[in-house]
Structures are given as C-alpha cells and as structure tokens.
Amino acid sequence: MLEVRHLRKRYSGIPAVDDVSFVARAGEVTGYLGANGSGKSTTMKMATGLIEPTSGEILFEGQPIKTDPMAYRQRLGYVPEEPHLYTHLSGMEYLVMVAELRDIERSCASARIHGLLRLFGIHGDRDVAMSSYSKGMRQKILLSAALMHNPDLILLDEPFSGLDVGSSLILRSLIKELAARGKIVLFSSHELETVERLCSHVVILHRGKVVADDSIERLRVLMAVPTLEGIFSQLAVEQDSETISREIADLIHA
C-alpha cells in the first residue's frame, strides 16, 4: 500500500501541492487526475523521491520512504511525464545501463530487455541512437525501464503520451494485468475515458488540493453525474469551456 499523508510542497512560498492525502492499494489502479498545474506531477516526483516534500510524508507498506530509500527504489517503477532520456545512447544501451544500475543479474536483464523490446515492437531499432526515436518509441523505452525489474509499485505519469492506438491498447491491458497481479498502480492521465475504463479508484486534484478521493462508482452516485468527465468538470474545471473557446477566437480575431 502507498499512503500519502498531508503532503505539501511549496515553491518560493507558492503551494504546488497542499495537504494531499490518499491511499493507493495493491491490486487496484488508482487514477490521479487534475488540470495542468494542479500538482499531479509534483506529487509523483515526491513519491519517487526526486523532490523533497515541504511537509507531510509518504509511506510504502507502512514505512516512510525516507527510512530506506534504496530498498524503496528497488521496488519502484516510474514513467515520467516527459520522455527525457540520454539520447546519445541506443535503446538497448540505455536499458542495459538501467538494469546494471538496478543491479539486475546480467542474463536475467538481457532476457527481459530483449523480451520487452520485442513485445513493444521496437526490437529492430534497439541499436539506433534514441535521438532519432519518435515520442512513442521513447515512451516504450521508458515503460520498459520502469517494468524490467518487476516492481511492486508502479507510478505512471501520463504513460499514454505519444503512443499509437495499438500500443495504447496494449498498455491499457498491461496496466490492468499488473494490478490483477497485485501491483500498486498510481496512474495520472488527462484521458478521462481511459481512466474510467482502467481505474477503480480516483483522486482528483484542484489547485494542489484533493477535491475527490473515492471509487468512480460512488462518485457517480454522490454527484449524480453519469460520466467521469462530468465529475471532473464539476470538481476541477473552473471555467466554461465554450465561453473560453469563444473568447480565444474573439481575441485572435480582434
């Protein structure tokens, strides 16, 4: 179980994440939703240990992740929002480096890397420098790097970004499969339809604060709205989209 307790992060006094608390359980996919700048990626980065929270704590299986960060990282898989990679390396070289940094046994790592690259359909390009990879190919490398060590906790920050339809369908099934095998999956996305299909439980952020933390079913009943899009619009969208779009059109026309 991943538990986030009263998490706060301030940048120069401005709150990015403000008193966020939620629980992501093993065997379920937790959707983490919010508009741009609502604090989703900041929370994800705090959960990976990439940035320090201003206050609050994050517990993994009851232990603060700070207690033994190395053991925690061994069990963590993370796909960041942007596909930042060492693009002077080839996909294969990058994944071998990640396996070595994670201290995965050489033959086991090799089998998994080749397998993942084959299943993601980029095995033929494994020796090409990643500088010439498309966004989707880079995303597949990130997914391979995040999954190759069979992590118990998987943090996915907009993992569908850049993927084609076929790869998105595979990833969607894969996330379900991983959750079914007892993994904790925390999944952030703007694709509400995908979230609705995948997640049993959603946390919605608005301006750094949690405005909803429940199962989609219960939220539908409580808010008397049939779709997740409707729930999200009510909780996290401040302005009427039609009004805004009209104003933009007026502005550029003026």
Added chain:
Amino acid sequence: MHNDWARRRLQFCTLYRVFLLRVVDLELLSADGDPTKLIGQFATIFVTISLFFTLPALLMLMGTGSFPGTEGWTPEHFFIETAMTCAGLIAVLDWEAAFPDKRDLLVLAPLPVRKSTLFLAKIAALFAAPALAVAALNIFSGVAWPFLFRSGSGGLFGVLRVWPAYWITLLVAGAFLVFAILGIQGLAANLLPRQLFLRFSAVLQAAVMCLLLIVYFVEPSLESPAALAAAQNQRILAWLPSYWFLALFNQLNGSMHPVLVPLARRAWIGLGVSALGACTALLLCYFRLMRRMVEQPDILPQTRFVSWSPRFGNSLAGAITRFTMRTLMRSRQHRMILSFYLGVGITIVVGYVKAMNRGLGSTRGTISNSFLFASILMMILTVVTLRVVASIPISLSANWIIRVTQVRSARDYHRAIRWSWLILGVAPVMASIAAFLMAASPWRPALGHFGVMFWLGILLVEICLYTFSKIPFTCSYLPGKAGIHFAFWVCVLLFIRLLHEAAELEGRLLPGLLGSVLMILIVALAAIGMRHLSASRAALTEELLFEEAYPAEITSLGLG
C-alpha cells in the same frame, strides 16, 4: 515596404541574439547558473591574458619606444597567430551553429521568417563570437603594442596608421580562418550524404581543433628577412597563413619589406578564396540542403553485427564505465574538450622534445628523459582531463533515471567511478607506455618506470576523486567552475619546469635497482595515503550531487 524592412530587422536582431548564445550550451547550466556570468567569465580570462601581454610593451615604451628594423616581426607575428588561433578555436567550438539544425528548421519554418534573414542572422552570430573573442584578447595589448610597431619613417601619420592596420589585420586574419573552417565544413556538407556528413563532421571538428593547436605551438619561427627569403622555407610558408598576415600588416602599416611582398599577395588571395568558398558553401547549404535536413533522419537505423558490451568490474562499475566511454565518444561537446586538452598535451610533448633536441627512444641502457617527461605529462593530462570533462553534464533532464535507480550507496558509486577512471584514464596511457618500453628499452629501468607510472596513475585518480561526489556527466554546471580550466592551464605552464626536473630525477634514479624501488615506494605510499583520504571523505558522503550550487555563505548571510 518600410514595415517589411522593420519586421525583417526585428527578426534579424531576435535571431542574432539567439544564435550568438548558442556558443555556450545553456541547458547544461545549474539552476543557480547565470549565462551572462559565464560569458563574462570567458571575457575576463581573455582580458586578463591581454593585460598580461601588455606588460612587456609598457616596459619597452618606457625604454626604446619602438622596434628597430625588422625586430618587431616576432611580436607582430605572435599576436597575429594568437588572434587567428583564438578565432579558429571559437569557430571550431561553434561548429554546430554554422548551419541551421533540425530544431531551428522545425521551430522557424512555420514562422514567416525568410531564409535570407535566417542566413544573415546565423552568419552575423557566427562571426560575432570570434570577433568578440579576438577583441577581448587584444583589448589592452592592441592599444600598447601597435605603438611599438609603428613605421619608423611615418611620423605622426605612422602613429595614426598603425592602430587601424593592426586591428584590421587581426580581424581579417581571424576572418580568414573562420572562412576556411566554414568552407571545409560546407564542402563536406554539400558533397557527402547527410548521415555520412554527420558522422564525418565530428571527426573533422576534432581534427581541425588538433591541427590549430599543433600549428600554433609547433610552427617554426621564421620572423627574419633571411628566414622568409630562404628557398628551403618557401614550401612551409605556403602553408602558414600567420606569416601571410604578418606581411599584410606590414603592407597596411606602410612598413613593407621586399621579402614580404609575395606573402602579402598570398594573404589577399587566401582571404578572397576562403571568403568566396565559405559563402558559396554556406549559400548552397542553406538553399539546397535545408529541405533535405527536415526530410531525412539524422541517423538511419542500423544493424550491428557485433554487439560489443565489455565487462568492467561489477555491474555498477560497468554501467558507469560504459556510460563515460559512450559519452566521450558520442557527445561533441565532451569530445571537443577532451581533444583540446590532449591536443595541447601532445603539442607540449612535441615542443619539449624539439626544444631538448632529443628523441623519445632509449639510449645507453636507460630510458630517455624526454620519454619520461612525455609519459608523466600524458598521464597527468589524461586523468585530469577525464575529471574536467566528467564535470560537464550531458543531459540534466535525463538524470532522473540515475536518481530513481540509485539502489546502492554513494560509496559504491565512488568506487565504481574510481574503477572507470582507472580503466579509461590510466590503462590506455599504461598500455602505450608498455608498448613503447617493450619495443625499445632495457627491461629493468622499463619495469621501474612502469611501476612509477602505475602508482602515479592511481595517485592522480585519487586526487581527482577527492572532491568528486557526483556521477560523471550528470551534475549541472556552475559558471564559477570555469575557473578550473584556467587555473589548470596556469598550473600546467608553471609545472612544466617541475615536470622536467621530475623526469630528470627519475632518469637518474631508474638505472639503479635501489633508486627504482625507492621511487616506486614513494609514489605508492603517496597513492595509498591519498586513497585513504578520498575513501574517508566518500564515507561521509550520503547523497550524490546532481545540482551544483554556490556555497551557502556566498548566497546568504545566514541571518535567518
């Protein structure tokens, strides 16, 4: 019409500013890093050198006041060749910026910017960087020295004529080299297929860098009428443009000597040909290749028949060693710094051997002192260069993977870095020394020298590791650290004499068994002591460093 002109001027100014700053890769700077400070720092280095060069001129001005006859040719030639080398080096560093890359095209193509505006902004920025560097390098010396170079018969007019002549010569000589470099690059870009050009261009850049340094340090001194007129020197003079521009300066200054006439003619022809070649190549590149740049991928998929992935120690050491090796081989920026340092090292060795008038081979049952000097210097330069290059990051945004995969202690990383530097820095030098010694030297002194070099390599690695609590190429760069490069070269220049003494001492001790053993013991003890110190320091390090920051006492007064 007027609006169009104003719009184009605005576009030109905007693009010019952007392209000018491309000389420095700003994405590698620390969050605390200020790009203007970095540029200011480079300017300060050049201005300081200029001030240093000015001191002898001031002393001379207090004395004789001018050079009699052709005696001024030596300093004139020195300043011209220094300006040319400086302009050439900046042009080599700016190599990538010569042509619009894919990013430029993808960003600018959808905007209403004409190709000609883009072309002019690129060219202006390309020439501004070397011109500014040459100006900074001569800011003081370019005022004092020309006064000493004035034509003896010119009177007041001679005094007024010498400054523009001097500055025009410096700028024209620098421009000649920039044109020549652009021409070579443009020719390769036009003749070779794009993928091949991209691969060849990196090798060409390193080769041009080494060539510039070697010519600067090793070119013969021919600054006399007799040497310039000698038949045996004519062949080499045809390949040394700094002498052509020495003649050009004297022509502009009104102090022309008959022996300089053909050289001045060659300067004008060279300038014209290089300018024409560069402009043609650039125009062809812009108007013929731009579309091709967008359409073609930079690197085509390739099949590797042999997947070479050697093992280097444990998995962590292997990962760091291979990452270091691949970054050095594939990152243009890192390869350039490496080429620069090693190129200067090689030229010092060549210069030393030439000055001492000795070969590197062994004589009378012992190893030549020149070889001892060369091997010590190359060992120091290789290890220290590796340390300097490792401080320059490759891609800060990609560092997250190193951080989320850190499942071992900082101490383990420290050990792995030590291992990688021994493999990549010490081992190649040791292998070269071994090959040389096996070929030509008596076995006992050879073994003694090999032992000394082995421990010296370890000592140097430990010294470099002492303050290095980061993974190579992953920590942001703080402009203040540019001083390291400057301090390093000042130290090298000061310690050349010391190295010479060390090589002489080693040369005296090596023939005796006791001397050899004693020397090995001293260096080994120093290495072991240093290793203990660096390991103790590493044990205190809990976190690896990914972001350079100024020390707290500099940024705050701690009053909180």
